[in-house]
Each structure stands twice: as structure tokens, then as C-alpha cells.
Amino acid sequence: MSDVTHSTAPQNDAPDFVVIDVETACSRVSSICQIGIVGFKNGREIFEYETLLDPRDIFEVFNTRIHGIAEHHVVGQPTFADVHAIVHGHLSGRTTVAHSYFDKGALAAACRVHDRAMIETTWLDSVRVAKRAWPDLESHRLGLLARYLGITHKHHDALSDARAAGWVIVKASEHTGLSLNDWLAPPRVAGPAPAAAADGPLKGDRVVILGEPRDGKLAHIAAGLGARNDRGRQFDDAAGGSRPRAIRPRDPVERRLFEGAGSPRRGLTNPDHRQRRAESDRRQPPPLILPYRLTPSPSGSHCPLPPWC
Missing domain, CATH: 3.30.420.10 (Ribonuclease H-like superfamily/Ribonuclease H)
Known part of the structure; x- marks a missing residue:
């Protein structure tokens, strides 16, 4: 004062x-x-x-x-x-x-x-x-x-x-x-998520892209590889669905993974990927709050888990 x-x-x-x-x-x-x-x-x-x-x-x-x-x-x-x-x-x-x-x-x-x-x-x-x-x-x-x-x-x-x-x-x-x-200007209203391709290395996978519109660039790339964008939906493993994968566009490892050549499935399952992801997280300034996604708990309720869990 x-x-x-x-x-x-x-x-x-x-x-x-x-x-x-x-x-x-x-x-x-x-x-x-x-x-x-x-x-x-x-x-x-x-x-x-x-x-x-x-x-x-x-x-x-x-x-x-x-x-x-x-x-x-x-x-x-x-x-x-x-x-x-x-x-x-x-x-x-x-x-x-x-x-x-x-x-x-x-x-x-x-x-x-x-x-x-x-x-x-x-x-x-x-x-x-x-x-x-x-x-x-x-x-x-x-x-x-x-x-x-x-x-x-x-x-x-x-x-x-x-x-x-x-x-x-x-x-x-x-x-x-x-x-x-x-x-x-009024923010652009995102359109519907692109439909998953009939075949591709991510066929059957469900993904949630954090920090970009559901109809953005990475959403189209993932859909072209066969993944289904489930942003904004609730997930229930008990109903037979698989746990959705959270994709962080600002993570340089994941952006290269989806924008680069080669098989994303091989990249996502490569044992070295987790180590590169951890090194990338350590290089970035510590965020105040990390992005979260919803995954089912054993009791059936939905609780927040870090995207790398």
C-alpha cells in the first residue's frame, strides 16, 4: 500500500x-x-x-x-x-x-x-x-x-x-x-473429433489429447493411425474398455512420436520410451499443477491419476 x-x-x-x-x-x-x-x-x-x-x-x-x-x-x-x-x-x-x-x-x-x-x-x-x-x-x-x-x-x-x-x-x-x-475475438468452437481410420498401428486404442482441440492436428494424426479420441468421456474398464492413453502435445517426446515417421505403437511400447519421457519431464520447469486424466479406481469411481501412470 x-x-x-x-x-x-x-x-x-x-x-x-x-x-x-x-x-x-x-x-x-x-x-x-x-x-x-x-x-x-x-x-x-x-x-x-x-x-x-x-x-x-x-x-x-x-x-x-x-x-x-x-x-x-x-x-x-x-x-x-x-x-x-x-x-x-x-x-x-x-x-x-x-x-x-x-x-x-x-x-x-x-x-x-x-x-x-x-x-x-x-x-x-x-x-x-x-x-x-x-x-x-x-x-x-x-x-x-x-x-x-x-x-x-x-x-x-x-x-x-x-x-x-x-x-x-x-x-x-x-x-x-x-x-x-x-x-x-470469440474462441473457436472445436468441431467433432475425427473418426478413427479403419486400420492402423493404433487401431483399438483410445486416446485423450491434453491441451489441444479435439479436432486439432494431433487428433487427426492419431485418428489416421486408427486411434479413437475419447476426450470428455468417462471410462469404465469394467465395461470391457481399455484405459485411454493421455497424449501431451507439449511433451517433445510425444510430439515427435506422433509427428515423426515409423510405428507409433512400437514407439509407445519401447522400453526406452519411458526413460526418454522421464528425462524430458526433468528437463522441463516443474509445473505448478500437472495435467490429469480420469481413470477408474478399483471401487468403480473415477479418480485423478498422472498421465504417465
Whole structure:
């Protein structure tokens, strides 16, 4: 927490997008007690704005325990009405990122309570971006994403949260090659999984491809080799089905296995494959949460197992 800090981007250096985060004093989302805004251009930060606010509302213990801001911290600080023009200047007419739409709702509620004009901006949810960029992660909460991506972050500090959410967008674009306009466009709805070829080295096998659409490149390769894509289905060994194999497209061993020449079945059953797979896992940065698939337990219920089990 700090007093007002405000640096403005040069007039001819408008940001590609801005990021906003707010903290609230109580369960009413209009009770903004801290606001942080960061501007990004060409993958770097170009300005930041942060201030404590007097919410003109009560402070509840639950909220103070989360962000550490109490009533005595905001004595003499401006109200939302006082800084509305500054916030409007940073956000209006631009793309505004927030990690979930809580901040969007809080901003709208504060405008209503303080009798200020609504801020017209194009909103982008960094949670949705993160889910598209890293679908195999079990959680896309900001603190966990920051740790996974190596982003310096102090959780529930408005400026730090805004900065971290902005870097999630930058790193997601670097990771996927998608532009800001791509993130703003509605995501493509995956088509049906390709039908398995009548014959091939994977005939009779069922596979689950993690992290790519069910109609993506690897799905077509696997189908051409005779495998059936069972993503999104439940599996029951008791019904006579075989355990599905999880394919991780970002594992270099498995991608080479399916995109290279030769017999995938021989590769998958080669005793050296497990050793190469283990070496590949050790070379990669330790993931925060590993991708999981569902396999039947002895009791018949479905429980998560690592994909290499």
C-alpha cells in the first residue's frame, strides 16, 4: 500500500491495453478502497497508477484480512468520485484487462454509488486468456499463474495484481502466438473429433489429447493411425474398455512420436520410451499443477491419476 503514485504514458505512446485491479472494503462491490492500473505497449509496462481510496463505507474484518487495508489507512485519501476522471482517462476507449470480471462490476457499481458516468471500455478477462493458453493447469487463479509463469507478485495489492494480470496477457501471447485482437475475438468452437481410420498401428486404442482441440492436428494424426479420441468421456474398464492413453502435445517426446515417421505403437511400447519421457519431464520447469486424466479406481469411481501412470 502507498499514497497516490501516478505516472502517465507519453501522449503519443498510447498503450495496447491497460489492466485494472481493485480491492474493496466490504461485501459491497462499490466499496473500492484501493485501485491499481498498469498500461502495456509492445510487451512492456509504460505507466502505472495506484491509490488508496476512502470508500465512504465500512471496513469488514474479512476484507481487511485479505488485503491488509483498514479504515485508518484511508483517512485523508480521495474518494472514488475524486479520482473518477483519472480512471476514465486511462480506461475510456481502450482495451481493459481484469483478472475475472469482478473489477468490471466493482467499477460500474462505484460509478453508480458516486454518481459518476460509466466508463466505456472494451473488457478482456485474463482468466479466459489463461485458460486458453494453458488449458492443462488445474487452476488459473492469479497467484498460482504468477508463480507458474515466474511473475513477481504480491497478491491482493491492487497495483501488483494489475501488473501480474498484464504479464499473463503478454506471456500468453508469446506462448501461443495470438495477438490482442485474437484474444478479444470469440474462441473457436472445436468441431467433432475425427473418426478413427479403419486400420492402423493404433487401431483399438483410445486416446485423450491434453491441451489441444479435439479436432486439432494431433487428433487427426492419431485418428489416421486408427486411434479413437475419447476426450470428455468417462471410462469404465469394467465395461470391457481399455484405459485411454493421455497424449501431451507439449511433451517433445510425444510430439515427435506422433509427428515423426515409423510405428507409433512400437514407439509407445519401447522400453526406452519411458526413460526418454522421464528425462524430458526433468528437463522441463516443474509445473505448478500437472495435467490429469480420469481413470477408474478399483471401487468403480473415477479418480485423478498422472498421465504417465
